[in-house]
Amino acid sequence: MIYVFISLGAVALVCLIILFLVFPGRHGVPFDEKMRFAHRGLFGGEIPENSLSAFKRAVENKIAVEFDVHLTQDDKLIVFHDDDLKRMCGVDKLTDKCTYDELSALRLAGTEEKIPTFEEVLDVIGGKVPILLEIKQSKAGRNAETCRAVAEVLKQYNGKYVIESFNPMILSTMRKLLPDVSYGQLSGGIKNASHGVAGAILGFLLSNLLFNFISRPDFVAYNINNDKNVMFRLVRALGVPCYMWTVRDEQAHIKAEKYDGEIFETYN
Numbered sequence: 001m002i003y004v005f006i007s008l009g010a011v012a013l014v015c016l017i018i019l020f021l022v023f024p025g026r027h028g029v030p031f032d033e034k035m036r037f038a039h040r041g042l043f044g045g046e047i048p049e050n051s052l053s054a055f056k057r058a059v060e061n062k063i064a065v066e067f068d069v070h071l072t073q074d075d076k077l078i079v080f081h082d083d084d085l086k087r088m089c090g091v092d093k094l095t096d097k098c099t100y101d102e103l104s105a106l107r108l109a110g111t112e113e114k115i116p117t118f119e120e121v122l123d124v125i126g127g128k129v130p131i132l133l134e135i136k137q138s139k140a141g142r143n144a145e146t147c148r149a150v151a152e153v154l155k156q157y158n159g160k161y162v163i164e165s166f167n168p169m170i171l172s173t174m175r176k177l178l179p180d181v182s183y184g185q186l187s188g189g190i191k192n193a194s195h196g197v198a199g200a201i202l203g204f205l206l207s208n209l210l211f212n213f214i215s216r217p218d219f220v221a222y223n224i225n226n227d228k229n230v231m232f233r234l235v236r237a238l239g240v241p242c243y244m245w246t247v248r249d250e251q252a253h254i255k256a257e258k259y260d261g262e263i264f265e266t267y268n
Contacts, residue, residue: 022209022231024240025216029182030130030160035261037066037132039246040081044266048088050079051113055124065125066132066263069118071146076100077118077153083139089115096140118153127159132221132243132263134186135165135174143170151177166190166206168215175216184243185215188223188232209235221245221263224252 041047041054042063048054050067058065068081073096085091085098089106103115125131138146147170154161155178164184165171171183190203205211208231209220217240222232224244236242236259244256245263256262 018231018234020213022212022235022238023216024212024220024235024238025183025218027182027218029162029184029219029241031261034257035064035130035132035243037064037130037243037261037263039066039263039265041065041067042266046111048108048111048113050081050116051108051111052116052120052124053113055116055121059125059128062129064130064132066134067121068134068136069146069150070095070136071138071140071142071149072100072103073097073140074099074101075145075149077146077149078103079116079118079121081136083136094139096138096142118150122153122157122159125159127157129159131159131161132184133161133163135163135167135170137165137167137170143167144173146170147173147177150174154178154181162219164219164221165215168206168211171215171217182218183215184219184221185209185212185217186221186245188229188245189226208232219243219260224256224262227255227259 038058040049041051042058042061043049043054047057055065067079069077070080071077080095082088083095085093085095088108091106107114135146135150162182162184163174164186166186168185175183187206187209190207208229219241220235221243224247241260243261243263244259247253247256247262247264253262
């Protein structure tokens with residue numbers, strides 16, 4: 001009989017540890033309705049992602065936006081998604097290791113649109129629509145500097161916004177800098193967080209939200225293709241708001257309707 005009690009105690013302990021690891025924050029999010037965020041702005045056709053035109057079009061259509069920020073080598077915040085410039089600008093360089101002058105000379109996807117600064121994007125949005133801001137992992141090892149730069153800019157901004165990141169340490173740092181803001185853990189199906197066995201383990205832990213004890217997120221932004229994940233469902237059962245990414249067709253939109261919002265690209 002004693003072995004039964006030991007086994008039950010061990011199971012209970014494991015459950016408590018898991019709850020501790022995944023338990024969210026309780027700050028909440030400043031939105032009373034289901035949210036639809038235009039992924040990297042409302043882009044498409046001749047309008048490239050994360051361009052000023054994409055954000056202008058979103059504002060004109062009164063649609064909230066999601067976008068990404070990097071810190072340049074010379075401490076300028078820019079709005080750009082990728083870690084390198086190959087896909088969008090045809091240049092084989094890391095985004096974070098370029099100066100702003102180098103980046104401002106480039107154009108997005110063969111258009112006349114340039115890579116905008118964070119301040120330029122905020123000026124276009126001007127508080128007219130909410131923002132879901134993703135802070136990117138710095139390939140130059142400057143996450144702390146990125147966080148401080150973002151916080152300084154946002155202290156001057158009056159519109160509604162929330163902040164997300166794949167990196168729980170970034171969220172922890174930002175919470176200390178801007179404690180009254182809502183923060184979200186990005187996750188879902190992460191397989192290549194870095195190379196080798198360590199990367200596989202890290203990807204597993206991130207995908208299963210087991211670093212929530214660091215970020216204590218107020219919401220989760222999760223890959224819609226991985227929403228059957230057990231830990232995601234547990235976090236959802238705890239009442240955490242969940243925004244699903246990236247919705248690219250009507251089928252995914254229907255699937256996302258049971259959650260608190262979607263991060264979408266134009267599909268109709």
